[in-house]
Amino acid sequence: MSEQATARYRNDFLKEVEKNVEEGHWVKMCMQCGVCAGSCPLGPAWAHPPQEIFMMIRAGKREEVLTSDSMWMCTSCYNCIVRCPRQLPITHIMHGLANYAHRLGLAPKGQPTQATATLFWNNLIKKGRVNELTFSLALYFKDGFVQGIKNALNMQAVGLGLMKAKRLNPMEILGGHGVKDQAGLQAMIAKAREIEDRKKGFAK
Amino acid sequence: MAKKEYAFYPGCSSQKGASASNYLTSVNAMCDKLDVTITEIPDWNCCGASIGYAEGGELPRLALSARNFALAETHMPGKEMVATCAACWLAQREVKERLDHSEVLLKETNEALAAAGLQYQGTTPIRHMVEVLIEDLGYDALKQPVVKPLQGIKFAGYVGCQTNRPFGIAGESFENPVYLDKLVETVGGEAVPYDQKVTCCGGALAFSEPEKSQKQIRDIVESAYDHGAEMIVTPCPLCQANVEIYQSEINKKQGTKFSMPVLYYSQLMTIAYGGSAKEAGLDGQLIKATKLEEIAKK
Numbered sequence: 001m002s003e004q005a006t007a008r009y010r011n012d013f014l015k016e017v018e019k020n021v022e023e024g025h026w027v028k029m030c031m032q033c034g035v036c037a038g039s040c041p042l043g044p045a046w047a048h049p050p051q052e053i054f055m056m057i058r059a060g061k062r063e064e065v066l067t068s069d070s071m072w073m074c075t076s077c078y079n080c081i082v083r084c085p086r087q088l089p090i091t092h093i094m095h096g097l098a099n100y101a102h103r104l105g106l107a108p109k110g111q112p113t114q115a116t117a118t119l120f121w122n123n124l125i126k127k128g129r130v131n132e133l134t135f136s137l138a139l140y141f142k143d144g145f146v147q148g149i150k151n152a153l154n155m156q157a158v159g160l161g162l163m164k165a166k167r168l169n170p171m172e173i174l175g176g177h178g179v180k181d182q183a184g185l186q187a188m189i190a191k192a193r194e195i196e197d198r199k200k201g202f203a204k
Numbered sequence: 205m206a207k208k209e210y211a212f213y214p215g216c217s218s219q220k221g222a223s224a225s226n227y228l229t230s231v232n233a234m235c236d237k238l239d240v241t242i243t244e245i246p247d248w249n250c251c252g253a254s255i256g257y258a259e260g261g262e263l264p265r266l267a268l269s270a271r272n273f274a275l276a277e278t279h280m281p282g283k284e285m286v287a288t289c290a291a292c293w294l295a296q297r298e299v300k301e302r303l304d305h306s307e308v309l310l311k312e313t314n315e316a317l318a319a320a321g322l323q324y325q326g327t328t329p330i331r332h333m334v335e336v337l338i339e340d341l342g343y344d345a346l347k348q349p350v351v352k353p354l355q356g357i358k359f360a361g362y363v364g365c366q367t368n369r370p371f372g373i374a375g376e377s378f379e380n381p382v383y384l385d386k387l388v389e390t391v392g393g394e395a396v397p398y399d400q401k402v403t404c405c406g407g408a409l410a411f412s413e414p415e416k417s418q419k420q421i422r423d424i425v426e427s428a429y430d431h432g433a434e435m436i437v438t439p440c441p442l443c444q445a446n447v448e449i450y451q452s453e454i455n456k457k458q459g460t461k462f463s464m465p466v467l468y469y470s471q472l473m474t475i476a477y478g479g480s481a482k483e484a485g486l487d488g489q490l491i492k493a494t495k496l497e498e499i500a501k502k
Contacts, residue, residue, distance in 0.1 A: 022257075022261075022262045041403065041404040041406075041420055042409075042413075042416055045413075045416055072258075073409075073413075073416075075254075075365075075404050075406055075407040075408070075409050075417075076254035076255070076365070076366070076407050076408070077365040077366075077369065077404035077407065078365055078366070078369035078370045079365075079369060079404070081369065081370040082369045082370050082372075082378045083378075089370075091370070095257040095258070096257075096262070098257070098258050099257055099258050099259075099260075099261050099262075102258055102259070103261070112412040112413060113255070113258070113408075113409060113412040113413065114258060115412070116255065116408070116411050116412040117255045117256070117257075117258030117259050117408075117412075118258065118259040120253070120255050120256065120259070120408070121252075121255075121256050121258070121259035121260045122259065124216070124250040124252065124253075124256065125260075128249040128250060129216045129219070129249060129250050130216035130217070130222075130250050130253070132216075132217070132222050132223055139411055157452065158449055158452065158453070158490075161449075161452075161490045162223065162449070162490070165226070165487065165488045165489065165490055166221060166225060166226075166487070166488060167221070167222065167223045167224070167225055167226065167488055168221065168222075168223065169220070169221025169222070171221070172221060176221075177216070177219050177220075177222075179247050179248070179249050180247050181247055181320065184319070184320030184321060184322070185249060185271070185320060187319035187320055188267050188271060188316050188317060188319045188320040188322075189264050189267065189268075189316075190319070191267075191315060191316040191318075191319040192263040192264040192266070192267040192312075192313070192316035193261070193263070193264050195263055195312050195315060195316065196261050196262060196263040196264065196312075199312075
């Protein structure tokens with residue numbers, strides 16, 4: 001769907017990122033100091049730390065950047081933002097890149113944080129508020145029924161403990177909390193998505 | 205003390221039967237004792253939390269937080285918005301900053317809001333409950349209602365990420381914020397120095413990358429033990445849940461014997477102000493805070 005929209009950037013991935021990725025216009029400001037890499041709690045888990053991703057964007061390595069699972073290691077701790085000597089909103093750029101890769105269908109298949117994020121968003125958007133019970137169950141069962149039962153049994157003690165402490169309510173299975181103005185909420189999200197898709201070249 | 209009133213944004217995890225429901229219980233009791241009135245914003249919605257970006261993208265996320273502002277502006281004009289959840293507060297602040305600095309995003313967000321019959325005006329500031337406590341009331345006023353000082357209990361103040369970065373509490377450093385230690389001391393407890401005060405617990409990756417996240421949690425709990433703490437105290441619902449819930453998982457997998465209670469600042473204050481264990485939501489602890497329960501019974 002995005003072939004046409006991104007064709008004009010084929011030779012300039014930086015321009016594409018500046019135009020289509022949240023806060024992407026900051027990428028060119030990176031001075032390659034690497035403080036972000038040293039500040040990240042998941043530093044050892046990255047194939048490419050942020051400053052490397054930024055240089056790869058400038059070098060036009062579109063495929064390598066968008067298919068990387070590096071951005072998916074972001075825990076949203078904001079350490080990189082407060083330590084960046086040039087005050088780049090690195091956390092937001094990583095989020096933006098992850099979302100862009102996902103929307104283009106280029107995020108690594110089965111990437112656990114990507115899958116979790118999709119379940120989470122779909123859960124919260126359904127009624128406007130998160131249903132922790134159905135979210136947990138969806139998470140356990142995301143890799144199939146058998147794995148789901150295994151996961152649920154593994155976490156059984158934790159789940160029962162939370163229920164006993166009244167911090168997990170089995171009755172949430174019936175729907176649980178939600179906003180009253182469902183129609184308004186859904187219309188608002190649909191409109192926001194429509195504008196964003198048009199702007200970023202995702203419109204069908 | 206002058207009565208203070210705020211438009212309250214409790215957030216999903218504070219709802220009845222959700223993972224931080226005991227946070228809200230203690231916040232209500234604490235506010236009662238401090239004569240602070242918090243009135244729930246009618247029909248508020250989820251902020252998208254720290255992981256909503258990946259599926260939700262930019263504008264739908266902005267619209268979610270903008271809707272909360274618009275509801276507060278419509279139904280509770282002139283009132284400041286206060287959030288107790290770190291991620292709710294952070295999301296609202298981020299969105300406010302984006303909308304107040306970009307005419308394009310403001311226009312597009314309002315176009316989306318119009319579909320729900322709402323409009324964002326940008327007149328409502330967003331505060332964290334901790335800011336209300338230390339800025340609007342001040343440590344002296346917070347000390348006054350103390351009737352049962354938490355004497356002899358050593359706390360590791362675990363500030364974590366999202367009330368600390370990127371905005372933080374005014375005047376505090378990102379690397380070593382001291383407001384939480386000061387709150388502990390204000391209610392008579394002892395704040396131990398330790399080196400994992402602002403370490404990330406893994407956040408939402410506790411679900412998707414349990415091993416990586418549990419390494420973070422182990423570092424935090426271990427350091428609290430090493431420095432003599434008996435309990436951890438935090439201002440963030442996800443920090444609380446992650447650091448408390450996964451101790452048993454870490455014990456199971458790694459043979460540790462962690463059993464460190466993890467509390468909210470509001471629970472400490474409620475107990476110190478003479479509230480019951482129930483009012484402080486201590487029945488919501490997976491790892492019982494026995495010493496606090498004993499003080500409550502006195």
